[in-house]
Amino acid sequence: xxSKLDSLHPADVADILEALPLDQRLDVxxxxxxxxxxxxxxxxxxAVRQTLIADMNSDELLAAAEQLDTDELADLAPDLPKxxxxxxxxxxxxxxxxxxxxxxxxxxxxxGAIMDFDxxxxxxxxTLEVALRYMRRLGSLPDHTDKLFVVxxxxxxxxxxxxxxxxxxxxxAIVSDIMSDDAVTFHPEDIAxxxxxxxxxxxxxxxxVVDVNNxxxxxxxxxxxxxxxxxxxxxxxxxxxxLREEEDFFASVWKSVQNRWAWLAINxxxxxxxxxxxxxxxxxxxxxxxxxxxxxIVAGIGGNSGNQTTTMIVRGLALGQVxxxxxxxxxxxxxxxxxxxxxxWGGVLGVIATAKSAFTAVTCIKIIYYVKLRLxxxxxx
Amino acid sequence: xxSKLDSLHPADVADILEALPLDQRLDVxxxxxxxxxxxxxxxxxxAVRQTLIADMNSDELLAAAEQLDTDELADLAPDLPKxxxxxxxxxxxxxxxxxxxxxxxxxxxxxGAIMDFDxxxxxxxxTLEVALRYMRRLGSLPDHTDKLFVVxxxxxxxxxxxxxxxxxxxxxAIVSDIMSDDAVTFHPEDIAxxxxxxxxxxxxxxxxVVDVNNxxxxxxxxxxxxxxxxxxxxxxxxxxxxLREEEDFFASVWKSVQNRWAWLAINxxxxxxxxxxxxxxxxxxxxxxxxxxxxxIVAGIGGNSGNQTTTMIVRGLALGQVxxxxxxxxxxxxxxxxxxxxxxWGGVLGVIATAKSAFTAVTCIKIIYYVKLRLxxxxxx
Numbered sequence: 001x002x003s004k005l006d007s008l009h010p011a012d013v014a015d016i017l018e019a020l021p022l023d024q025r026l027d028v029x030x031x032x033x034x035x036x037x038x039x040x041x042x043x044x045x046x047a048v049r050q051t052l053i054a055d056m057n058s059d060e061l062l063a064a065a066e067q068l069d070t071d072e073l074a075d076l077a078p079d080l081p082k083x084x085x086x087x088x089x090x091x092x093x094x095x096x097x098x099x100x101x102x103x104x105x106x107x108x109x110x111x112g113a114i115m116d117f118d119x120x121x122x123x124x125x126x127t128l129e130v131a132l133r134y135m136r137r138l139g140s141l142p143d144h145t146d147k148l149f150v151v152x153x154x155x156x157x158x159x160x161x162x163x164x165x166x167x168x169x170x171x172x173a174i175v176s177d178i179m180s181d182d183a184v185t186f187h188p189e190d191i192a193x194x195x196x197x198x199x200x201x202x203x204x205x206x207x208x209v210v211d212v213n214n215x216x217x218x219x220x221x222x223x224x225x226x227x228x229x230x231x232x233x234x235x236x237x238x239x240x241x242x243l244r245e246e247e248d249f250f251a252s253v254w255k256s257v258q259n260r261w262a263w264l265a266i267n268x269x270x271x272x273x274x275x276x277x278x279x280x281x282x283x284x285x286x287x288x289x290x291x292x293x294x295x296x297i298v299a300g301i302g303g304n305s306g307n308q309t310t311t312m313i314v315r316g317l318a319l320g321q322v323x324x325x326x327x328x329x330x331x332x333x334x335x336x337x338x339x340x341x342x343x344x345w346g347g348v349l350g351v352i353a354t355a356k357s358a359f360t361a362v363t364c365i366k367i368i369y370y371v372k373l374r375l376x377x378x379x380x381x
Numbered sequence: 382x383x384s385k386l387d388s389l390h391p392a393d394v395a396d397i398l399e400a401l402p403l404d405q406r407l408d409v410x411x412x413x414x415x416x417x418x419x420x421x422x423x424x425x426x427x428a429v430r431q432t433l434i435a436d437m438n439s440d441e442l443l444a445a446a447e448q449l450d451t452d453e454l455a456d457l458a459p460d461l462p463k464x465x466x467x468x469x470x471x472x473x474x475x476x477x478x479x480x481x482x483x484x485x486x487x488x489x490x491x492x493g494a495i496m497d498f499d500x501x502x503x504x505x506x507x508t509l510e511v512a513l514r515y516m517r518r519l520g521s522l523p524d525h526t527d528k529l530f531v532v533x534x535x536x537x538x539x540x541x542x543x544x545x546x547x548x549x550x551x552x553x554a555i556v557s558d559i560m561s562d563d564a565v566t567f568h569p570e571d572i573a574x575x576x577x578x579x580x581x582x583x584x585x586x587x588x589x590v591v592d593v594n595n596x597x598x599x600x601x602x603x604x605x606x607x608x609x610x611x612x613x614x615x616x617x618x619x620x621x622x623x624l625r626e627e628e629d630f631f632a633s634v635w636k637s638v639q640n641r642w643a644w645l646a647i648n649x650x651x652x653x654x655x656x657x658x659x660x661x662x663x664x665x666x667x668x669x670x671x672x673x674x675x676x677x678i679v680a681g682i683g684g685n686s687g688n689q690t691t692t693m694i695v696r697g698l699a700l701g702q703v704x705x706x707x708x709x710x711x712x713x714x715x716x717x718x719x720x721x722x723x724x725x726w727g728g729v730l731g732v733i734a735t736a737k738s739a740f741t742a743v744t745c746i747k748i749i750y751y752v753k754l755r756l757x758x759x760x761x762x
Contacts (some may be wrong), residue, residue, distance in 0.1 A: 011582040017662055019702045021710050109399070133547060141545040143584060144718070146527055163544045164522040167513060190616065200611065201392040203604040204587055222603050223584040229607065230544060230581065233614030234696065240621060240690035242685060250710065253717035260689050260718070264726060271681035272733070274675040282670045289663045292673040293656040299677060300652035301645060304623060308641050311622035321400045329402050329631065336634035337641070345645060352653070 002031040010036060014043035017052070021250045026055050038063035042072055044255075048249065049079050058084050062091075070096045074103035102188075102217075111195050112188030115209045115218035118142030121151045124158050124176035128169055130160070144221040146205040150179050157208055157216045159183065167266065185210050186220060192228055198345060199225045226247035242266070274299070301345045309334050383412040391417060395424035398433070402631045404739055407436050418445035428632065430460050439465050443472075451477045452599075455484035483569075483598075492576050493569030494610060496590045496599035499523030502532045505539050506558040509550055512542070525602040528587040531560050538589055538597045540564065566591050567601060573609055580606045599748035624646070655680070677736065682726045690715050 005013055005028070017025050017040070029052055032040060041049055041064060042093070049294060053061065059132075061084045065073060070092075077085055077100070089097055099117055106112030120141055122131050135141070147160045159179035169178050184202055186195050186209045198204065199222060209218040242263020251259075278285075278295070285291050313330075316322040322330065386394055386409070394413065398406050398421070410433055413421060418437075422430055422445060429480050434442065442465045446454060451473075458481070460465055470478055480498055483567050501522055512529070516522070528543045540560035550559050565583055567590050579585065580603060586725030590599040623644020632640075659666075659676065666672050694711075697703040703711065 009583065009728070013700065018700070019704060019707060021707060038402050071582065114477070135548045136550070136592075137414065139549055141549060143453060144586065145545050146525075146586070163548060164526050167544060167547060168519060168521055170517070174395040180481065200604070200607050205525065205527070205603065222586065223581070226581050226603070226607060226610065229610055229614070233610070236614070236618060237621070237692060237696065241688045243689055243692060250714070251705075253714055253721060256714065256718045257721050260686070260722070261725070263689070264722065266684055267681050267685045268678065268726060268729065271678040274677040274681075278674040278677065279671075281653055282674065285666070286670045287675050289667050290660075292666050292676070295673070295676065296655040296659065297649065299680075300648050300655075304648045305641070306454045307622045308624055308644070311624060312616060315618065319399070320396065322546070323400060326400060326402060326631075333631070333634055337637045340634060341641070341645065344642070345649060348649065373493045 002033075005031055006033060010039035014048075017044055018048050024050060025051065025074070025250070030054060034060065034063050035067050038067040038072070038076070040050050042068070046079070053079055053081075056211075057085075058087070062087055066091070067141050069116065069118070070099045071103060071118075073100055074113070077104055099218075106188055109189060109192050111186045111190040111209060111220060112218075113193050114192050114195075114224040115186075115188065116152075116222050117218050118145075119149055119208075119219050120145060121149045121155070121214060121216065122161065122175060124152070125257050126175055127171065127174065128166060128173050128178065129171040131166065131175060132171070136370055144223060147183075148271045149208050149216055149219070150175055151216050154321065155215050156187065157210050157214050160208065166210075172274045183208065185214075187211065188217060193232065195220060196225045196232075198228075216353055290353075294349070297349055301341075301349075305338065309337070383414075386412055387414060387417075391420040392424045394421050395429075398425055399429050403432060406432065406631070410436060415441065415444050417447050419448040419453070419457070422457060423449070427460070427583065430457075434460055434462075439468070443468055447472070450497065450499070451480045453483060454481055455494070458485055487569055490573050491569060492567045492571040492573050492590060492601060493599075495573050495576075495600050495605040496567075496569065497605070498599050499526075500530055500589075500597060500600050501526060501532045502536070502597065503542065503556060505531045505533070505560065507556055508552065509547060509554050509556065510552040512556060513552070525587055528564075530589050530597055530600070531556055532597050536593050536596050538566065538595050541589065545761075551576065564589065566595075568592065569598060574613065576601055577606045577609050577629075578612075581610075626757060671734075671738075675730070678730055682722075682730075684724050686719065690718070 005016075008016075013036070017028060020028060025048075037060070040051060044052065056064070058081070061080060065076065065080070065084070065088050066075065073088065077088075080088070089100065103112060103115075120135075120138070122134065127132075145163065147162045148166070149157060150159045150161055151157055159176070159181035160183040161175055161179045167179050184198055184199075184204060184207050186207060188209055190212070195207070199207070199220075205222045207220050208216055209220060211217050217327060243259055282293075313322060313334075316330075386397075389397075394417075398409060401409060406429070417439070420432060424675055425623035427435065436444070439462070442461060446457065446461070446465070446469050449457065454469065458469075461469070470481065473481060484493060484496075501516075501519070503515065507515075528541045528546065530538060531540045532538055532540055540557070541564040542556055542560040546559055565579055565585060565588050567579075567588060569592070575586070580588070580601075586603045588601050589597055590601060592598050624640060641742070662672075694703060694715075697711075
């Protein structure tokens with residue numbers, strides 16, 4: 001079992017852990033080698049990560065964290081106990097400590113929170129041959145390296161040199177002649193979601209992150225962006241159902257109720273409002289009780305068509321397609337749709353209700369006729 | 382205006398077109414250079430693409446399509462008029478015609494539909510120096526090339542050689558010694574969504590697509606995967622609101638109603654069922670009309686907590702976290718949550734209803750007392 005776990009990718013081990021109830025999950029977690037703990041903690045969801053960390057002592061946590069890069073540590077840090085985090089910071093060298101502290105200082109939805117520090121830089125005045133020799137001396141490049149960052153001696157970004165240009169260009173060419181100097185760059189304070197859109201739009205694999213002075217401070221990679229897109233989509237889905245956050249599938253009933261109660265409370269308030277409105281018409285309902293039976297239909301159709309419009313507009317706002325210049329025509333259009341829907345479904349409901357009451361009336365007449373007939377028969381008997 | 386459009390990235394032009402009402406959109410579309418039409422058609426949404434294509438004649442469409450790669454043509458083909466598509470096929474050389482036809486033969490959610498044919502292959506028995514010389518002779522590599530595909534003379538995939546290994550390794554090394562032979566590969570029939578998950582999981586930038594004989598037929602790139610993830614997330618959002626497809630913001634009212642009616646019709650049917658259930662209790666409602674006012678609260682809380690559970694389970698199924706071995710404990714947990722929610726919100730509602738009726742009773746008593754008092758006074762006057 002342990003050796004089988006060792007042969008699996010951290011993401012696959014994470015999946016197994018997610019799908020297990022708490023006690024079995026911790027049993028499996030015990031079997032995972034210490035040096036892989038860090039990578040797996042990065043892959044599991046926040047909720048599951050907390051259950052795993054709660055089961056580890058400080059030494060185990062420190063050992064796991066030591067296997068990670070600074071940017072990975074930054075992802076893990078918010079879930080670590082304070083004393084472990086302090087020990088970690090003490091163990092880091094000055095550069096990495098500064099990086100970790102700055103990464104932790106950005107808000108969760110800023111580019112600074114998703115950037116990493118695996119940057120390979122070269123100077124602009126060397127030939128490609130020299131650059132290639134430098135690469136070979138490095139011996140390996142970080143994952144996702146699709147471009148080298150060209151900087152001057154003050155780490156100011158001058159341009160980027162894609163690997164695919166490096167390998168096809170003449171070896172005697174100078175870096176500054178080959179590099180592209182209009183690369184898409186980000187600032188650590190930029191909104192991560194905007195950066196993600198730029199990645200999709202311009203089909204990026206990595207992009208440099210620079211400070212206000214254009215000094216290179218890190219990079220964003222497409223895998224971090226993809227994780228972000230997936231997380232955003234999921235949190236949109238969850239919040240549409242009023243779930244506050246990703247829920248550990250095997251969280252206690254009590255924890256689940258805590259995650260879900262706020263939305264239900266809001267709903268209770270709106271439902272109370274609806275109930276007051278209905279209260280205004282108690283007189284009418286008292287006269288025709290069938291009206292009460294028609295209420296859920298009106299509420300359902302109204303709610304759902306409103307929901308459709310909301311979804312459309314929210315999506316348009318997210319994509320930047322709704323702006324002041326087209327507001328007028330959008331409102332006109334949605335009012336038109338609402339009117340048509342109202343006529344259509346009101347009509348359908350009217351036909352159904354009429355048919356039903358006509359049916360009732362016919363039944364009544366039949367019964368009266370039948371009773372009459374019986375009476376008549378009775379007379380004749 | 383036209384020159385400003387020329388300086389923009391196709392994705393940015395697409396955004397502008399999306400945000401314009403139909404007549405203005407077509408005016409701007411006229412200003413776009415013919416050779417850029419194809420790229421922009423690829424970037425706009427399906428709904429907007431149809432409005433643009435409807436405005437172009439066959440010659441314009443052919444000219445636009447000629448600028449595109451085979452895999453891009455395949456994305457566009459379903460929206461093209463039949464005769465234009467036939468002309469296009471006739472103009473292609475044999476290899477590209479075969480590729481386009483095979484790309485069109487895969488279902489929309491298969492890997493075959495998102496793969497492209499921009500593959501650079503090398504042999505395994507050459508040195509890296511020879512490989513680099515070959516690259517330099519090619520002069521350029523396709524976008525997103527992060528690895529070369531190593532094939533034998535029958536195009537059978539032997540392994541992959543990441544560019545980042547190519548640039549750091551010894552020039553005298555043989556490709557087969559450096560390449561990795563356990564790369565993640567896909568088949569054209571694989572489900573695209575599964576491939577997307579593998580891209581996220583294993584942090585891929587490109588991956589080879591092979592047929593049953595392991596013959597290389599194409600590749601999948603991370604930008605296609607990102608588009609897929611975004612589209613899936615959006616279509617999930619839209620279908621949660623019962624919208625059948627992405628809607629052109631400036632579609633006619635009638636088109637919008639067509640997009641939305643099916644969900645509303647389903648809703649009408651379920652609401653009719655709810656109305657029948659309420660009909661069963663007409664007797665009780667007739668006695669206590671206040672019950673009618675409480676109905677939306679019961680329906681609201683019930684519907685929303687059900688929605689939360691559904692969202693959780695659907696998400697779990699999508700992530701593969703719900704399986705037969707944990708079904709039992711999930712059902713127990715959700716029943717627990719339901720019980721707790723029922724007690725909680727039932728209790729809250731009970732308190733509110735009691736308070737309200739107590740308030741009414743107190744008001745009644747006050748009125749009676751007041752009337753009595755008045756009568757008493759009247760007597761005394």
